[in-house]
Amino acid sequence: MNRPIVRLGIDLAAVAALLAVAVIGFGPTFDGPQYLVAGFGAIVVGLAIAWLGQWRRWGVLPVAGVTLAVYFLLGGALALPHTAFLGVIPTIETWRQLALGTVTSFKTLLTTVPPVAASDGHLIVPFLLTLVAAVLAGSLALRVRPAAWALLPALALTALQILLGASQPAAPLVQGLVFAAIAVVWLALRQTWDADSAAQRIDNPAATPSRPLRARRLIAGGAVLAIAAGVGIGTAAFATPPAQRYILRDFVVPPFDIHQYPSPLQSWRGIIRDDADSTLFTVGGLPDEARVRLATMDAYNGIVYNVSDDGAGSSSAFTPVRSNMSPTATGTETTVRIDIADYRGVWLPDVGAVTEIAFDGDRAGELRRSAHFNDATGTGIVTAGLTGGDAYTLQTRVSEVPSDSALADAQFAPLTMPKQEGVPESLSKLAAENLGDAETPIERVRALQDWLSTDGYFSHGLADDVYSPSGHGAARISMLFGNEQMIGDDEQYAVAMALLARQLGIPARVVMGWYPDEDEADAGVFTATGDNLHAWVEVAFDGFGWVPFDPTPDEDNEPNDQNTKPQANPKPQVLQPPPPAQEPADLPPTIADDREQDDDKEPGVDWLGPILLYGGIGLGLAALMMAPFIVLGLIKGARRARRRAAERTADRISGGWDELVDNAVDLRTPVVPGATRAESAQIVGTRFDEPRVATLATWADADVYGPGDPSPEEVDAFWAQVDELVGGMRQQTPWWRRLGARLSLRSLRRGRRS
Known part of the structure; x- marks a missing residue:
């Protein structure tokens, strides 16, 4: 069996397994297994692109272009099958959603409650992230030494999966152990292969590791992995309590009023x-x-x-x-x-x-x-x-409702309640008068409840009921206490007790809902109707939380006088003398309403946070894809600057020739490493039909090997010729090859071999 093919297969399988660990972590975020199709499909396609780029010796730009094309061609089948024709062939709608989804899909996923539906376009997130990570990790594993660089995209994918996922992970400990196991075993194998290659390069049979030695290395690596896993499990289980899992979803709250x-x-x-x-x-x-x-x-x-x-x-x-x-x-x-x-x-x-x-x-x-x-x-x-x-x-x-004996020594919870406005002035006096001898907090609350439920009368104010207006505004509450008889229903009594309690500094609030009556308590299923709708009051006690109280009188407790409507009592009209003139009162200064001021304020910057977050995610992805372009451009620019600024002028001449040859190599000219300048000039000159290359090679040999050093003016003239020839070579090359040449790795590998 061909050993390079076996190693290639192991590299790709290891990278696929590392990425699969991250893809499986998306499980709690989605409501079905469709995310596996998108994630695993992206792994297969991404590694295929990485292998094809390594086989064809593509630079970064062609690999990025193929990745983008595959995203739009296969995105319908793997991420948006409901928009594709027959679930496979992309349509205009598919391409529209794929284009917009590169930015909006992250916002939509973060603002949707998990588990999310796959049919809403959320699969774009695992498909896009996994595709980019697979291309980067596969390319680094096949092209770069050491192979540990390939772990960075896999770790980045795992981190993004955690940040974009649900607060309850599937199995984080298992994920971490599996990822570590695959990484350690794979890197141990790669270390063994690199040692074999080094030994063979120096052609020393004695330095080639034997099979027992390789086996011992693998066993030692496995032992280290087992010890690390045991320590990790023990630490996670016993050393520290589970920490809260922070995800982006917890910090991104859609606007809701x-x-x-x-x-x-x-x-x-x-x-x-x-x-x-x-x-x-x-x-x-x-x-x-x-x-x-x-x-x-x-x-x-x-x-x-x-x-x-x-x-x-x-x-x-x-x-x-x-x-x-x-x-x-x-x-x-x-x-x-x-x-x-x-x-x-x-x-x-x-x-x-x-x-x-x-x-x-x-x-x-x-x-x-x-x-x-x-x-x-x-x-x-x-x-x-x-x-x-x-x-x-x-x-x-x-929770069970605590008894009065359990609340005997309980104090009110130290809560800050909203300020009440528009409360009738008489309520404070009424609340104090009806406390009686109550001293403890529970006694004070019970005193208010008993007063309302005992002295009050019940009426919904419907057609056959005693007159009882609806509502619970300040006028209606004043009417409740101002008439000879307190008449109302849950709406008025619950609000009245909450307002009375708040006048005494008691943390109280009103709750609207349902609960079974005595004859419905044993029913297997409770049926909520308008007839058993209720409102009650909850009071906060320290250590017990919110405790319910029912201040509404029994429905059988009807008022004695059926004619409770307010009666007009007209008096004979007597012409009264006009009142004496009075001095105008000193009015307090007008204070602007805070609410109006708030309405007039300019919009705040609360909108800036989500925009920065989503923009940061988009820029991060763009930076991740553009990073190889920027890095290679900086490397080649630094190489040119180093050659141009060499200490000896002869080295500057030699560096200028190397710059010419490297540009030709990046333009796919087959210059043999180690060839002389004359041999290289013949290949480059023939390739671009440029006889001046041979003249420039002779000039370089004369300045480098001749007596004395060339002058700075000669160096400038030589580099001007180099730049002119390089510009001519690029003009003869198609634009896509020119772009690929700027980011090609051929000249860098050629320099390393030389």
Whole structure:
């Protein structure tokens, strides 16, 4: 068997295995095995290009051109089969997406919740990255010594796969061990081959390593690998706890404004009235005493209770749904299934502290991509909107509600709550008056709850109910406490208790959702309707989290006087004398509204971060592909400068001749290494039909071997002739060969052999 062919096959197989380790790491990012077709296909094609370039002695530019052509020719079949004709032949749409995907595919992948769908063009990322890495790694393995340079593209691909992947990797320890094993064994083999070649070059049979020696080298390498693997596993398992995995997806948050959607509490009366008997959705696996949360609101502006504007950690801090939600949540792990029926809206019903959401149905991909979640409030939203037939499964942790005895010594959690605006002035006095003898935090909260639920009366204000206006603005809350009887439903009582608690410095918020009534507690599947919709208050206790409280009176607790509508009490009109003139009051200086000032501010630079990130990724890829061009240009430029600035003028003449011959060699002229100037001049002159090359060779021999050193003027004249001849040779060569010659490695290899 031909030994070079065997070594070539082993080199390509080792590089393919190293790249395959990185490709397999994309598994958690995609929702199917299609990424394997794109990744492994790119490995095969990329290594084939590397081998073809090495066989044909192509420079960097031809290899890059072939790589670009293959990307557009095979990208449809391997990355965008849904856009290609018969899944193989590229179309105009295929080429359009491939061209745009070199930049936009990375942004789309980072802003889409994994696992992503392969049909959305996300396969361009593993295909493009693996193709470029395969071409670079294969070319370095076949052309450059030492072979360890080939590990750099493979490591770069692995690093990019980690940064662009999901937060939960497939098997990072296995990936690292397999990569290290392949690299160590392959480099050990290459070291053995290089030693064999060196021994044969000096033609010393005694220096050729014997088979037992080579076997001992491989055994020693395997032992080192085994020891390193054992130390690595032991260190990872016992030395340090698992560290958090940082990925680009965690720092790239697509723009999302929760205030585009109205507070769900505004639609309270409509749901109660129109959907009382409608099945909005069903919940399977709901634990005992658990509640279904629709939205959590912690800010009040005198008109509506809504989410706040306080940024991170507040009720408005929604981020795309990740695979590792609520990582610090405690409670009993359970699985809850929710099937949507007549419910319509963007707010996502959920239970407990959600750790994972899996959407089902025909719109699963659309819902997953548009889902956002707030870990601080346990509230989800789907911008695509929920509709009949949608379904999803929640992995969640549900905690038991602590008893009053457990909260006896608990203090309120030290939280910073949003500032309340537009609160009726009388609420502070009412809250203080109705605390009674309450001293501990739990007693103070229970005092407020008991006052509202005991002294208040219940009414939805529908056709057959006692008059009770809808809404929870400042006027409606003032009306609740201003009438002879407190009349309202969950909407008014929950908001009233939260406002009263906040006047006392108690961290409280309003939650809207569902929970089973007593007669529905034992049902296997809970059915959410407008009739069992509720609102309640949550108070934060230190060490216990948010604890629910229900201030709404029982529905059977109806007001005594059925005629509770405000009555007009007209009095006889008496003409009153005009009031005396008064001095104009000293008004305080006008203070501009902060909100208007914020609206008038110039746009900030928040947009700059994503642009820099995506631009950096694009520039990084461009730099990765252009690096060989730049490096070779610098090497050849430095070689010319060194020759032109040699210490002896005779060496400058010799360097000028070498510059001429090297340019001819890069233009694919078959100059034999070690040939004399006359022999080289004959080959170059014949190739380009230029007799002045022979004259220049004679001139160089005379100046180099003649008596004395040539003058600087003679050197300048000689180099001028060299530049003129080189320019003429390039003009006789097609443009693609001229570009290839600038980045050809032939002259560099020729100089090394000489």
